[in-house]
Amino acid sequence: MPVEYRAERHALNLPDFCAAQAVLAVVLIVTLTAVVLTVAHQGNGFNFWLDLARTSLFMLWTGMGSAAVLCVLRARLARMPLAAASALALASMLAVIALVSWGTLWLGSSSLLGPRATNLLLPESPWRFFATNLAIGAIVDALALRYFYVTSEWRRNVELQARARVRALQARIRPHFLFNSMNTIAALTRSDAKRAEQAVEDLADLFRANLNEKRSSITLKEELEVARIYQRIEQLRLGERLHVIWDVADLPMRAMVPGLLMQPLLENAIYHGIEPRPAGGIVTVSGALDGDVIGLTVRNPLPEAGEEAHSGNRIALDNIRERMELLYPGRSSVEASRIGDEYIVRLRFPYVEDSERASSL
Amino acid sequence: MNPRVLIVDDEPPARERLRRLLEEHGGVDIAGEAANGEQAVRLAGDLKPDLVLLDVRMPGMNGLEAARHLALFDAPPAVVFTTAYDAYAVEAFEAQAIGYLLKPVRAEKLAAALQRAARLAESTLARVAAGDPARAPRTHVAARLGDAVRLIPLPEIYYFAADQKYTTVRHRGGADLIEDSLRALEEEFPAQFVRVHRNALVAIHSLAAIERDVEGQYRVVLRDIGERLDVSRRLAGELKERFRL
Numbered sequence: 001m002p003v004e005y006r007a008e009r010h011a012l013n014l015p016d017f018c019a020a021q022a023v024l025a026v027v028l029i030v031t032l033t034a035v036v037l038t039v040a041h042q043g044n045g046f047n048f049w050l051d052l053a054r055t056s057l058f059m060l061w062t063g064m065g066s067a068a069v070l071c072v073l074r075a076r077l078a079r080m081p082l083a084a085a086s087a088l089a090l091a092s093m094l095a096v097i098a099l100v101s102w103g104t105l106w107l108g109s110s111s112l113l114g115p116r117a118t119n120l121l122l123p124e125s126p127w128r129f130f131a132t133n134l135a136i137g138a139i140v141d142a143l144a145l146r147y148f149y150v151t152s153e154w155r156r157n158v159e160l161q162a163r164a165r166v167r168a169l170q171a172r173i174r175p176h177f178l179f180n181s182m183n184t185i186a187a188l189t190r191s192d193a194k195r196a197e198q199a200v201e202d203l204a205d206l207f208r209a210n211l212n213e214k215r216s217s218i219t220l221k222e223e224l225e226v227a228r229i230y231q232r233i234e235q236l237r238l239g240e241r242l243h244v245i246w247d248v249a250d251l252p253m254r255a256m257v258p259g260l261l262m263q264p265l266l267e268n269a270i271y272h273g274i275e276p277r278p279a280g281g282i283v284t285v286s287g288a289l290d291g292d293v294i295g296l297t298v299r300n301p302l303p304e305a306g307e308e309a310h311s312g313n314r315i316a317l318d319n320i321r322e323r324m325e326l327l328y329p330g331r332s333s334v335e336a337s338r339i340g341d342e343y344i345v346r347l348r349f350p351y352v353e354d355s356e357r358a359s360s361l
Numbered sequence: 362m363n364p365r366v367l368i369v370d371d372e373p374p375a376r377e378r379l380r381r382l383l384e385e386h387g388g389v390d391i392a393g394e395a396a397n398g399e400q401a402v403r404l405a406g407d408l409k410p411d412l413v414l415l416d417v418r419m420p421g422m423n424g425l426e427a428a429r430h431l432a433l434f435d436a437p438p439a440v441v442f443t444t445a446y447d448a449y450a451v452e453a454f455e456a457q458a459i460g461y462l463l464k465p466v467r468a469e470k471l472a473a474a475l476q477r478a479a480r481l482a483e484s485t486l487a488r489v490a491a492g493d494p495a496r497a498p499r500t501h502v503a504a505r506l507g508d509a510v511r512l513i514p515l516p517e518i519y520y521f522a523a524d525q526k527y528t529t530v531r532h533r534g535g536a537d538l539i540e541d542s543l544r545a546l547e548e549e550f551p552a553q554f555v556r557v558h559r560n561a562l563v564a565i566h567s568l569a570a571i572e573r574d575v576e577g578q579y580r581v582v583l584r585d586i587g588e589r590l591d592v593s594r595r596l597a598g599e600l601k602e603r604f605r606l
Contacts, residue, residue: 176445178446179445180372180446182465183374183465184374187374237372237374238372
């Protein structure tokens with residue numbers, strides 16, 4: 001049963017135009033725009049109040065109509081690809097403008113409202129009336145959509161960053177690992193002082209890497225080194241039961257990656273795949289550069305039937321996905337799948353060497 | 362004569378350290394070492410230790426399950442659990458007054474535990490296991506053999522059948538009497554066993570077919586051994602549907 005994890009894609013997330021607050025905002029914005037347009041008309045000898053009434057009446061209809069249409073389409077737009085959603089939103093708002101314009105012309109030409117109103121409502125040239133309305137509508141609506149998109153992206157980024165920070169805290173080294181390592185070191189201090197010393201140094205380096213808040217990205221070489229240090233500590237504890245195969249010689253070691261990318265994956269592989277198996281097993285870490293995309297794969301055996309796996313694997317994966325999304329928006333992926341009796345996690349992200357570019361959001 | 366201690370931990374350095382601490386403490390003999398629960402139960406049957414130092418988290422059979430099997434011995438050894446970090450287990454041990462040591466173990470705490478070490482009742486351990494939020498069913502059931510137990514791996518069991526007072530477990534190696542009730546077994550292994558009758562619980566992997574004799578009695582045919590067990594009328598339809606028999 002393959003489990004798919006995909007990076008969140010970019011979508012057109014509009015505000016909820018069904019909510020009273022949004023409707024009020026639309027009314028206000030529309031009225032203000034009507035005032036602006038009317039003031040701009042001044043000087044032609046028009047009656048200001050009559051002109052304002054006419055303009056704002058027309059614009060209120062188009063504004064409320066557009067809000068109603070977007071309210072209905074909102075859920076569907078959020079699910080569509082960004083370009084298609086923007087096109088559909090724009091087209092439906094222009095349709096509303098065309099409809100209201102047609103309605104105005106129809107009202108003006110009918111004798112329903114009497115001759116005085118007819119003079120007021122009927123523009124001299126119907127085609128010019130349509131064209132002007134649609135042109136203004138297209139520009140204003142496109143600007144509005146752009147504004148909504150940018151604010152929703154900004155909000156999403158803020159949320160992602162905040163969540164990534166929280167998750168980073170949660171994904172910190174498991175307490176079990178810390179205490180078991182301490183125990184191992186306590187045992188080694190007498191039997192093999194040299195290895196005990198190295199274990200303390202390794203543990204210190206690992207914690208330094210975990211506590212490193214400032215740098216959001218490090219070189220792949222440094223990251224792999226942290227993962228190797230982690231493996232060394234686990235090796236002391238698990239001995240013969242743990243085998244790790246490193247097939248990463250083809251990777252560009254200068255590539256910038258988010259810190260703590262590989263170590264949590266290796267930790268998961270050992271915790272879920274090796275520890276529950278009395279006979280242990282093999283974890284394979286492999287990587288390759290495909291054009292300008294780096295692919296990293298970690299595979300581990302699944303626990304045998306009856307040996308239940310520990311839960312809590314997803315936190316680390318979600319955390320890695322969010323941090324990669326912050327670093328390479330829309331250009332990274334984290335996939336986890338179960339193939340046969342193996343659990344495989346695949347990361348793909350762009351090859352970036354420049355630390356400035358990689359660490360700037 | 363010194364009390365004899367069995368050390369159980371899956372990590373070699375952890376065993377090594379306990380061995381050294383015990384040697385330095387003196388007054389105890391080290392009977393042996395085991396790397397998981399299953400080995401521990403088997404070795405305890407052979408070596409008859411007075412005390413078992415038992416790691417809680419081990420691959421395969423964990424410490425809690427091993428302790429439950431050990432408690433079935435006619436003269437069960439005393440048990441002291443060791444754990445690096447198990448918030449739940451520590452809380453449960455405190456609540457049930459079960460001895461435990463936190464790793465890395467301190468020499469003076471070990472000395473105190475050796476003095477206070479006590480035999481544990483299976484019922485107490487079953488309560489602890491039942492409250493575990495990450496509860497895993499046992500990997501084996503155990504049949505009493507006097508001063509040892511026979512461990513029967515779950516995958517080798519065909520069915521459990523209840524008599525008036527006893528539960529019989531039919532498995533690849535034959536049949537044995539165990540002390541668990543059918544109801545408790547059914548609750549513990551819902552994924553592996555299914556009730557076919559008031560007095561029988563059958564391993565799902567050994568269900569081969571359901572047949573009906575001339576008198577209208579339903580019977581389930583068991584894979585591999587070809588034995589037949591009565592199926593209650595009420596459960597026959599349910600079984601057929603669920604397992605497409």
